[in-house]
Amino acid sequence: MQLRNSLSIMLLLAVIGIFYRGSGANTVRGDAVPDSAVTLEQLCSGKAHIVDLTYALNDQNAYWPAPNYEPFRLKTIATLEQNGVLSKALSCPEHLGTHLDAPNHFEKNQPSVDQILPANFFAAGVVIDIAMQVSANADHQATVKDLTDWEERHGPIPTGAVVLLHTGWGEFWKNFARYKNQDVMGKLHFPGYSPDAARWLIKERQVKGIGLDTLSMDPGLSKDFQVHHIVNSAGRFGLENVAQLDKLPPRGFHLVIAPMKIESGSGGPTRIFAILPQRDPQK
Ligand SMILES: [Zn+2]
Numbered sequence: 030m031q032l033r034n035s036l037s038i039m040l041l042l043a044v045i046g047i048f049y050r051g052s053g054a055n056t057v058r059g060d061a062v063p064d065s066a067v068t069l070e071q072l073c074s075g076k077a078h079i080v081d082l083t084y085a086l087n088d089q090n091a092y093w094p095a096p097n098y099e100p101f102r103l104k105t106i107a108t109l110e111q112n113g114v115l116s117k118a119l120s121c122p123e124h125l126g127t128h129l130d131a132p133n134h135f136e137k138n139q140p141s142v143d144q145i146l147p148a149n150f151f152a153a154g155v156v157i158d159i160a161m162q163v164s165a166n167a168d169h170q171a172t173v174k175d176l177t178d179w180e181e182r183h184g185p186i187p188t189g190a191v192v193l194l195h196t197g198w199g200e201f202w203k204n205f206a207r208y209k210n211q212d213v214m215g216k217l218h219f220p221g222y223s224p225d226a227a228r229w230l231i232k233e234r235q236v237k238g239i240g241l242d243t244l245s246m247d248p249g250l251s252k253d254f255q256v257h258h259i260v261n262s263a264g265r266f267g268l269e270n271v272a273q274l275d276k277l278p279p280r281g282f283h284l285v286i287a288p289m290k291i292e293s294g295s296g297g298p299t300r301i302f303a304i305l306p307q308r309d310p311q312k
Contacts, residue, residue, distance in 0.1 A: 067283070067304055078308050080282075082193075082301040083127045084202065084272045086119070090126040091208050091244055091270055094217070098122045123296045129238075129288040130246070130267035134295040135257040139264055142294040149237045149266070152191040154284040154303055155183075156277045160197030163220045167210060169196075170223035170248045176230065183279045186234045191284050194241035195274040196220040202272070209244060217249030224255040231263045238286075240268025240301075268301065277303055 067077045084090065088100045101121040109115050123142075124130065132139030157179050162169045171194055176186070186192060198219055201207040210218040220243060227246070230236045239246060239260060246267045247256040260267050268286065282305040289297035 067306055071307075072304060076307050078305040080273055080276050080303040080305065082271050082273050082277075082284075082303055083299070084270060086121070086126050086298060089203065089205065090121075091202070091205050092122050092125040093244065094209055094211070098124070101125055121298065123291065123294055123298075124269070126298055127270045127272055127301060128268070128296055129286065129299040130257065130261070130269065130296045131288075131294060132261045132264045132266060133293075134261055134267075135254060136261040139261055141292070142288050142297050143290045143292050145266060145288075150286040150288075152189060152237045152284050152286075153187040153280075154191050154193060154277070154282050155179075155186050155280045156193050156195050156274055158195045158279070159220065160195055163196045163198070167218045167220060168248055168250055169220045171221070171226045172223050173225050173229045176226055179279065186230070186236070187280075188235050189237055190234065191238045191240065191268070191286070192230055192234075192236050193268070193271055193274055193277075194220075194222065194239070195277075196242055197275075199242040199272060199274065202270075210249065217244075219243045219245075219249040221248035221251065222246050222256045223248075224259055227256045227259045231259065231265060236265065238266040238268060240271045242271050242274050243269065245269060266296075268299065271301060278305070281305065 071077050086101050088102065090101050092098045092100065099122060102119065104118045105116075106118050107114050107116040129142060131142035131145060133141045157171065157175060159169060159171050159175055162175070180186060196219075198208070208219070212218060221241065222239060227239060230239055245251070246260060246269065247254050257267065282303045285302045285304065286299060287301070288299040291297045
């Protein structure tokens, strides 16, 4: 009995050790605070704060406004009343609602969504807030300076993080017309990453992926989708229509990213969770 107890304590310490070592690599240098150190034990026993960064799928969800794309559809195929069981069938484009762009979305010979290594779906997260720049200019593209300004305030972006851009665009989520913001010429106006910023995040910070709260990593006005090409040619994924970014701190949390495993898919609807230390009820 005693042996079993000490074995389970050793196992627990090992798990905690793995988590602390993991977050240690992401520790901010100097006097800044370390990143979230929620243990798996705390997470599984409800002693963590979880933010769901996913919009619920429904027929109002935003999707890329181009031919052959269509809304989310859900059809009831059996009911409790008639069949004794409730069951539905769904259909939607891969790139609808909160979703992941796999590396094969814009580049040949890159992994499809089912081929992305699972380890890439767990990462330290950071939120870069550009809502102020966007309120002055809907076409704002996050610049390298936006990123380095953030680092001056919050410390270096952890190596291998997933970076999320908070543009404030989530405010328009429930109004697809406003969300895609198409002008009379048919041009879309919403913010995104600049190609330089995407390149910098991959080269200088080795991010696992980048995401944001709009329809596309590229700003709405983009014609050549440079940011998609940069991200995908580096074998990285993108996350689009990410919800609730206003509920996250700039850093100090981890992400769990779970796309549908569509064989040879170019992406797919994705559940995303942010895990933070439990909030102090006094604060
Ligand atoms: Zn997409």
